[in-house]
Amino acid sequence: MSGAGAPDKKPFDASGLKVAVVAASWHEAVMDGLLAGARRALVEHRVTDALEVRVPGTFELPVLAQALAEQGYDAVVALGVVIRGGTPHFEYVCSAATDGLTRVALDHVVAVGFGVLTCDTEEQALDRAGRPSSREDKGFEATAAAIETARTLRAVRGEASVDRGA
Template identity: 40%
Template sequence: MKGIETPEYNAAILAGKRIAIVVTRWNTFIVDNLLAGAKKHLTENGIEEANIELIMCPGAYEIPLACQHVAASKQYDAIITLGAVIRGGTPHFEYVAGECSSGVMRVSLDTGMPIAFGVLTVDNEQQALERCGVGENAENKGEESAACVLEMLCVIGSLNS
């Protein structure tokens, strides 16, 4: 599996940060691998396991609403979204993937909260497997999403200090 290049995080900024991970119930094998990668990266980089909250939602279409409520709770400093939308033979893929992506961005901009978009939008199951850490050319987009959210917490933290 390919590793990701991550910056040096500011441990003082990340100390005590609480991260919500919003995860879909669809494509569980893929999503479980994304979740494992995200949690591993967070804990290896100073986020205590007790400060990581898993929030399940039905599917990718529901992720933005879940994120909106997570942000409104004011209990978390950042959100990671994880899911997998795999193209099928109908236009359903475009509606779900597009609305999920734009909804997550809207919540992030409206709240100022870092939200990492770790929802795979792929053409087939093989692409999903490669992006969740399975296979010889695999990478884990869950890990990358965790890296993204930690870096954004550091960027925002340094701008506001």
Template identity: 50%
Template sequence: MAGHGAPETAVPDATGLTLGIAATAWNAELVDQMLGRAREAAADAECAEPAVLRVAGAVELPIAAQALARRFDAVVALGVVIRGGTAHFDYVCKSVTEGLTRVALDESTPVAQGVLTVDNLEQAVARAGYPDSTEDKGYEAVVAALGAALAIRSLS
């Protein structure tokens, strides 16, 4: 499991910040769990209720994130990509990662990647923020995005 060296999750006070969440329809049960945890993180941070934009799959996340980044202070992308027997997994993961990074840089808006890229369903469940999960990537992504937005705001 990843996570070595990760900072403790400290929820920032994000009062006044706005948040957009792009979430996939693929692997809906897992993504819905992550979305619920993301909404809880936003509430814990005193952030306004996030706007949620649903898209079909992970490849559509960057364009959805870009639309959100033009309207909100921070953006989170949520999805689950499970490795199959073809190279499709590699292409999708690379495309999503590069696309979300480009959106963040082009729009000067934090875009946190809460996209699970895993070998199997068990790994996804372990990271999706269920009560017995070892990680909570939906929650962590919101904390990261809001923290980055606050850090950028502190420069002005």
């Protein structure tokens, strides 16, 4: 399991941030868990300006993330899941989503939370989806990471101070 070594971060007040969550629609049970985790992170960080958008699949995440970055969102969280099958489709979709979301972050200098699960089986995805029986909550983690990165970007730009104790 990949969750070992995660930092112990405490939520902070991010009410001044504008955050968008873009979620794929494939694998409904996994996506419901990821979205629930993202929503918990938004609440725990007191984000009041949040938008949730759905797209057909993981491949479509980068284009929506880019459109939202262009609209001035401080953070964009991308949630999706790709489960390996018997064809190279898995590699193509995973690579396209990763490369596209990285481009959005760098081209727009915006925090992008990477909540795309790339798993061999549906069971592995469910175990990371933040459901009651899951061992990890990647929707929460990706959202919290994006919020923290957005706060740090604001500080680097001189727009706000950073609380290094959080």
